[in-house]
Amino acid sequence: MTPxxxxxxxxxxxxxxxxxxxxGMDPQELDADMPLFGDVTGLDSIDALELVLLLDKQYxxxxxDSKKARKxxxxxxxxxxxxxxxxxx
Amino acid sequence: MNDFYINGAGVIxxxxxxxxxxxxxxxxxxxxxVLTCVLPNFKDYIHPFxxxxxxxxxxxxxxxxVICLRQAxxxxxxxxxxxxxxxxxxxxxxxxxxxxxxxxxxxxxxxxMQSTYNAMAGLIALSVRCRxxxxxxxGRGFAFESALDDAMMLLHERNAQNVLVGSFDEVSPVxxxxxxxxxxxxxxxxxxxxxxxxxxxxxxxxxxxxFFVLSSAPEPHTLCRxxxxxxxxxxxxxxELANALDDYLSQNQxxxxxxxxxxxxxxxxxARDHWNMAIRQDRMKSATEVRFKHLTGEYATASSFALxxxxxxxxxxxxxxxVLVKPAVLPATMxxxxxxxxxxxxxxxxxxxxxxxxxC
Amino acid sequence: xxxxxxxxxxxxxxxxxxxxxxxxxxxIQKKSGFGRLDxxxxxxxxxxxxxxxxxxxxxxxxxxxxxxSEGYTRTALLALIALREAIGSASLTENDVSDCGFISxxxxxxxxxxxxxxxxxxxxxxxxxxxxxxxxADPGEHTERLADLFQMRRYIGTVSTACSSSTNAIxxxxxxxxxxxxxxxxxxxxxxxxxxxxxxxxxxxxxxxxHCRPFDENRNGLNLGEGAAYLVxxxxxxxxxxxxxxxxxxxxxxxxxxxxxxxxxxxxxxGAYTAMEQALAMSGLGVADIDYINAHGTGTGNNxxxxxxxxxxxxxxxxxxxxxxxxxxxxxxxxxxxxxxxFCMMALQHDxxxxxxxxxxxxxxxxxxxxxxxxxxxxxxxxxSNSFGFGGGATTLLFSKCL
Numbered sequence: 138m139t140p141x142x143x144x145x146x147x148x149x150x151x152x153x154x155x156x157x158x159x160x161g162m163d164p165q166e167l168d169a170d171m172p173l174f175g176d177v178t179g180l181d182s183i184d185a186l187e188l189v190l191l192l193d194k195q196y197x198x199x200x201x202d203s204k205k206a207r208k209x210x211x212x213x214x215x216x217x218x219x220x221x222x223x224x225x226x
Numbered sequence: 227m228n229d230f231y232i233n234g235a236g237v238i239x240x241x242x243x244x245x246x247x248x249x250x251x252x253x254x255x256x257x258x259x260v261l262t263c264v265l266p267n268f269k270d271y272i273h274p275f276x277x278x279x280x281x282x283x284x285x286x287x288x289x290x291x292v293i294c295l296r297q298a299x300x301x302x303x304x305x306x307x308x309x310x311x312x313x314x315x316x317x318x319x320x321x322x323x324x325x326x327x328x329x330x331x332x333x334x335x336x337x338x339m340q341s342t343y344n345a346m347a348g349l350i351a352l353s354v355r356c357r358x359x360x361x362x363x364x365g366r367g368f369a370f371e372s373a374l375d376d377a378m379m380l381l382h383e384r385n386a387q388n389v390l391v392g393s394f395d396e397v398s399p400v401x402x403x404x405x406x407x408x409x410x411x412x413x414x415x416x417x418x419x420x421x422x423x424x425x426x427x428x429x430x431x432x433x434x435x436x437f438f439v440l441s442s443a444p445e446p447h448t449l450c451r452x453x454x455x456x457x458x459x460x461x462x463x464x465x466e467l468a469n470a471l472d473d474y475l476s477q478n479q480x481x482x483x484x485x486x487x488x489x490x491x492x493x494x495x496x497a498r499d500h501w502n503m504a505i506r507q508d509r510m511k512s513a514t515e516v517r518f519k520h521l522t523g524e525y526a527t528a529s530s531f532a533l534x535x536x537x538x539x540x541x542x543x544x545x546x547x548x549v550l551v552k553p554a555v556l557p558a559t560m561x562x563x564x565x566x567x568x569x570x571x572x573x574x575x576x577x578x579x580x581x582x583x584x585x586c
Numbered sequence: 587x588x589x590x591x592x593x594x595x596x597x598x599x600x601x602x603x604x605x606x607x608x609x610x611x612x613x614i615q616k617k618s619g620f621g622r623l624d625x626x627x628x629x630x631x632x633x634x635x636x637x638x639x640x641x642x643x644x645x646x647x648x649x650x651x652x653x654x655s656e657g658y659t660r661t662a663l664l665a666l667i668a669l670r671e672a673i674g675s676a677s678l679t680e681n682d683v684s685d686c687g688f689i690s691x692x693x694x695x696x697x698x699x700x701x702x703x704x705x706x707x708x709x710x711x712x713x714x715x716x717x718x719x720x721x722x723a724d725p726g727e728h729t730e731r732l733a734d735l736f737q738m739r740r741y742i743g744t745v746s747t748a749c750s751s752s753t754n755a756i757x758x759x760x761x762x763x764x765x766x767x768x769x770x771x772x773x774x775x776x777x778x779x780x781x782x783x784x785x786x787x788x789x790x791x792x793x794x795x796x797h798c799r800p801f802d803e804n805r806n807g808l809n810l811g812e813g814a815a816y817l818v819x820x821x822x823x824x825x826x827x828x829x830x831x832x833x834x835x836x837x838x839x840x841x842x843x844x845x846x847x848x849x850x851x852x853x854x855x856x857g858a859y860t861a862m863e864q865a866l867a868m869s870g871l872g873v874a875d876i877d878y879i880n881a882h883g884t885g886t887g888n889n890x891x892x893x894x895x896x897x898x899x900x901x902x903x904x905x906x907x908x909x910x911x912x913x914x915x916x917x918x919x920x921x922x923x924x925x926x927x928x929f930c931m932m933a934l935q936h937d938x939x940x941x942x943x944x945x946x947x948x949x950x951x952x953x954x955x956x957x958x959x960x961x962x963x964x965x966x967x968x969x970x971s972n973s974f975g976f977g978g979g980a981t982t983l984l985f986s987k988c989l
Binding site: 306311318322331333339342348355360368369376382399404405406408459526 | 628629630697701704709720721725727729730733734739741742744746747754765767786841842845846847856860975977979
């Protein structure tokens, strides 16, 4: 069964924190609707590439176009929505 | 040629050297032919958020660069020049293994990015906001010497006043296996502190990083003066090497007897140390001899450790027991240090250091 | 007094030719080297195209005059072929060569051979032909190999600053002459394609699966390439002594860093701007004196925008003719600065501009257009060559034609 967006978000947060090695950050602190990259989080385009790899490994989603990646990775919610539509079991 | 001063140093090595409160007073022993760095607490030098992505080598190098700049009291140098013989071997191997075992799928971008040889120089530039000259030398056993030459030229051209120049190399099983096959490493197990008592060929694998601020003007905290560097590539015989040394010293208006301390870059390899030993015998007999590769192991940029050692000897006017070859007579004052390094008897180099006068 | 530095010869091998003459013919015939990877083995062969030198290692050995059993890496073979041509082109004698300094640049080094023989090289029990490649993975190896072959022991060095490597090798060589360390030096770089390079750039998502379109609004990344190029640099004094003349004078150079990001250029092109500005200042020339810019122009969104903005800021709305030759050769990364410096020599000698292939529509943010057709009798006197790289590096060279 495909998880709902609300189920996906906490799972995704934990995976992102783990993947990007953001020591000491509580998943609660990462707001699903705030911009994922930029001055607030300090995350950058290299982190985005690591997340592309995360989506491939965890959800079987392959993104090969950087413009598309940018559209998907606005915030955690947009990623979750994309996973829900495209995840391969 | 101008005067060049070493105004700061940051060294992370298989000995505890990151802390300038002590000078090789605690010595670490290694039993398994591979010497790895004694690490500081990286959070003392690098922002935790920046630390999260950095590989071990990048952390070590950046921390050494920060230590060095702090000691030199320089916030942003005018130029950054790094050197490495083998680069980021660990990340290269990780990326390569992923390629081979995962059939070129699902590869980690960070491994690739951080395996580029100039990743260190770029990272430091980014961290200290240095928008000036940036270069990386990777010519094996000459990498560090070339970087120093580059730095001295920049100062001479008046394109910089403070240059951050450094080295980094890390141990790697991939290289170990190949060097062992080629007879570059010892077959038998040797404790590093007994390295110079061995009568066999090969040496121990080592690693380290050393950064320096090289400046055109002295400061109260100047460690020493650097005269210049000479590289001798694969001399055809001993005479060629010895003549190169004589020429080098006379270019600097020095006689053999003017050298107070001779830092001998032998690696405990009885197949490759002959010419360095001969130089000690015929030309450096009156100098106090110092050796260091039992403390660091061998790596392409090990001469950078020797530069730090020489600079510290001149600054402190002390020679730590761990590096002194006995029996020894210590000169009352130590004014001139000659470093003679070799890497696998392919790359020979000479460096001359002088005590910075107190009046500066 | 620092000395003047002249270029007296060059050699090049790339996807568009095995030597300088072939490269020139391809450039004026608008023949690109872009296509399927036939020589390199990779699972991406049908999805990632590149600009490959269509010669097996055996063929390269024949061209270089060495045997495959000697363990030359592909990077060293490409280098050897271009180096021989450079030496011949400057009419250097054997003695001249052994008195030359040698600075070579690479990032790949022997990584292609390491990835091919990785497990065997790790296995102490295994023996075979692969043993010729022991200890050849590092970037300094090819420099020592070639120095040994040509007895160049006077001053050797290897530089590696990613995609600006060869440019920095040339600049270092010029400084070694200016500072009287050497009188004559051969500088350049070499880069063989490998799985590591293809996959590495692929993980960065900056490869265009189609043919790259530098400076175009719809550009979508770069194409990788391989090749090698070397230039012979000599001091004015030694040229006078030997009564020879140069092709061009290396009149300005600058290396700066924009300290903005690990892999990307500052979006306003600060590094590129400063590098060009400082090279101009060193030469004493003004913006109006520049007749052509061989741009870095990789075809990535980030590079071309940054470089385009820098050109526009420095030169205004009507910059001198400029083009990226990377659609011909691909991005030969470490070798690119050498290959493009050689193209600059050809441009000066033939008074011809080479077009920026595949350009259709100017970038919205900048609006400037590169040269899109071969232009002869271009009236070239002074040209700039730009190279930028990972790590924030930006290096510019300024060549002036010898009259």
